Amino acid sequence: MAATIKSLLERRSPLVAPGAYDGISALLIRELGFDAAYIGSFAVTAAKHGLPDIGFASIDDMAESVRCVSAVTDVPIIVDGEGGFGNALHVARTVRVLERAGASATHIEDHSFGKHLGAPKVIPVKQAVDKIKAAVDARASEDFLIIGRSDAETSEGQEATVDRLLAYQEAGADILFMARALRAGDVLNKRLVEESKVPILITNGPNTGYTAADLGEQGASIVLYPTTTSLAAESGMRRAFEAIARDGSTAAVDDSIGTNAQFEEFVGTSEYRATAERIGLLQY
DSSP: OOOOHHHHHHHOSSEEEEBOOSHHHHHHHHHTTOSOEEEOHHHHHHHHHSOOSSSOOOHHHHHHHHHHHHHHOOSOEEEEOTTOSSSHHHHHHHHHHHHHHTOSEEEEOOEEEOTTTSSOEEOOHHHHHHHHHHHHHHOSOTTSEEEEEEOOHHHHOHHHHHHHHHHHHHTTOSEEEEOOOOOTTOOOOHHHHHHOSSOEEEEOOTTSOOOHHHHHHHTOSEEEEOSHHHHHHHHHHHHHHHHHHHHSSSGGGHHHHOOHHHHHHHTTHHHHHHHHHHTTGGGO
């Protein structure tokens, strides 16, 4: 039986989930032995559309990425459900679509607009609570976890954000997520840690100074790395393209990008070759 987020949290904390959005990132999740993966709208919007994460990704975009990643690796996948792509009715459909696609959890946000453009505008608490209730009611299995996320810190303050998250907990959220750009020296809100009866999720990434273990000691049960994959992909491709543009050659980066043979092995060509030989396809 495949592991669930619940079962993984019983065995270890914090649970680390790097960002994935395509076949290559999913293969790396599998090869390096991670226990979970995260699909965020930041990565999906950039990779698929070349756009910033300001609401351009659709539920179909997110579900497509879930199907791609889940086909490659059998680890539980946490998915960005945005604000449910509409009202409480839309939230219910979002949960059903993502669960059927192969996700294991989704976070539902309480902002209406403004993420990555400044201080997000948040919806009234009751409206946000209704979205969480709709998400809980819509899931087919209790193993599919609903994560209550709040983006209210910059506009309402941290304590008001904790109040919101505790209301989402009361509404049935299985995990709580205070959205914030983690910086060196930041710590988890003490009251949230003390009053939460469910696991707490936090994001991490470059230049925070924290390891996942550090955040676990503060009270985090799940640590996501939502942007690291995209940053690494862009910087790696940029170095290769710059070498080609400058030198007409990849010689300057050959040592860091590997070989075609290594990549063929990474994507499993040898396994398919063996299968083709066994069933006689290479004899035609």
